[in-house]
Amino acid sequence: MTRERFTALVSGEQKKLRQFLLALCCGHADEADDIAQDALVKAFLASAGMAESERLTAWIYKIAYNTFLDHKRRRTPEIALDHNCQIASTQRADDAFRYQALYAALATLPPKERTAILLYYLKGYSIHEISQIEDCSEEAVRKQMSRGRDELKKICKRNDTGLF
Amino acid sequence: MTQDYSDIDRLFEGFDPQVSDSRTFMEQLSHRLDAVEHVRHMQEVQLRRLHRAAVVAFACGAVLGGVCLALVLLWPAGSPLFTLHIPFVPLVMLGQYGRVALLILLSAIVTSGVVVTQYLQGSNR
Numbered sequence: 423m424t425r426e427r428f429t430a431l432v433s434g435e436q437k438k439l440r441q442f443l444l445a446l447c448c449g450h451a452d453e454a455d456d457i458a459q460d461a462l463v464k465a466f467l468a469s470a471g472m473a474e475s476e477r478l479t480a481w482i483y484k485i486a487y488n489t490f491l492d493h494k495r496r497r498t499p500e501i502a503l504d505h506n507c508q509i510a511s512t513q514r515a516d517d518a519f520r521y522q523a524l525y526a527a528l529a530t531l532p533p534k535e536r537t538a539i540l541l542y543y544l545k546g547y548s549i550h551e552i553s554q555i556e557d558c559s560e561e562a563v564r565k566q567m568s569r570g571r572d573e574l575k576k577i578c579k580r581n582d583t584g585l586f
Numbered sequence: 587m588t589q590d591y592s593d594i595d596r597l598f599e600g601f602d603p604q605v606s607d608s609r610t611f612m613e614q615l616s617h618r619l620d621a622v623e624h625v626r627h628m629q630e631v632q633l634r635r636l637h638r639a640a641v642v643a644f645a646c647g648a649v650l651g652g653v654c655l656a657l658v659l660l661w662p663a664g665s666p667l668f669t670l671h672i673p674f675v676p677l678v679m680l681g682q683y684g685r686v687a688l689l690i691l692l693s694a695i696v697t698s699g700v701v702v703t704q705y706l707q708g709s710n711r
Contacts, residue, residue, distance in 0.1 A: 425619060433612055440605040455606060463618050521603050543598040571591050578593045 423469045432462055435479055438545070439486060445540050446490055446533075449525035457493050461486040483545070484555040487537055494533060527577040535570035538563050640703045647696040654692050658685050 436458065443454035443461075465485045472478070528536050537556060541547045549567070553560045605611075668684055670677045680687055 425623070429612070429616070429619075432615070433608070436611060436615075437605060437608060440611070441601070441603055444603055444605060445601070451606065455611065458611070459615055459618060462615055463622055466619055467622065521601070524597060524601070527597070543594070544601060571594055574594050574597065575591070578597065 423472055425466070428466055428469055431478065432465075432482075435482065436462070439482065442483070442540055442544055443486060443490065445521075445525070445528060445544065446487075446536060448529040449521065453493070457486065457489050460493075461489040464489060480547070480551055480555060483541065483547075484557075487555055490537075491533060527574055530577065531570050531573055534558075535566045535573070538566040539570040539574070542567060636703070636706060640700075643699050643703050647699060651692060651696055655689070658688055661685070 439461075440454055440458050443457050444451055447454040447457070461482070465482050468485070472481075528539075531539065534556060538552050541552045541555060542549075547555070549560050549563050553563045556563065556566075669681050672678075
């Protein structure tokens, strides 16, 4: 794939990819953008011998997911949830505040469950597609989805007073 | 999956957070891709150079090896290639089997040249 074609494809998809990564990073916009840049450079390097297909978007999400896991492994331990909320609210005032509760809820999920939930609800991917992106079985994704939903449901109930 | 997850659906309904300016993001990406392409180009140039060096080394090895082999084989069979005039058994034997020793030495030099070139090529990849 040529660079022009790759750039054209990416410019159409980058906003959704960054929104997905923003949710995956629980509202840390700078970290999400860094991961998006790294993932897209990796995708560009690997796209040289690749034919153009509809699976390309899912493939970019797979690279983004793996890059996110790499970043997480390299990063210092997770910041506490309360602290997380404060950072989000001071960094990107209105928008972060709007989704603060969602980011805080997502932060309680392990990365794999968070990814499965986000790919399902934000991208509308099927269990089969998510299993390919996460490189695990469909059964494992079903379990992740179930655990993730139950956890989010609990948080929804806890915050029923209007946070969501 | 038969449970009611409508509240979770609601949670993600209309999820459209603001991200930084798309143009700036694409410009940054473009700079990174420029850097990547530059490095890739430099690597290709270096690889080409090493390929050429390997071909030249091979040709030189073949020519030199051929010339040396011809010299060794054309040397009169009766006269030794060299005499060391030292009454030490291994050196006397070396003098007797000078042709074979020289062939082994030449092969080792050519092989080492090829191996070193391959190693340099590999470490630059």
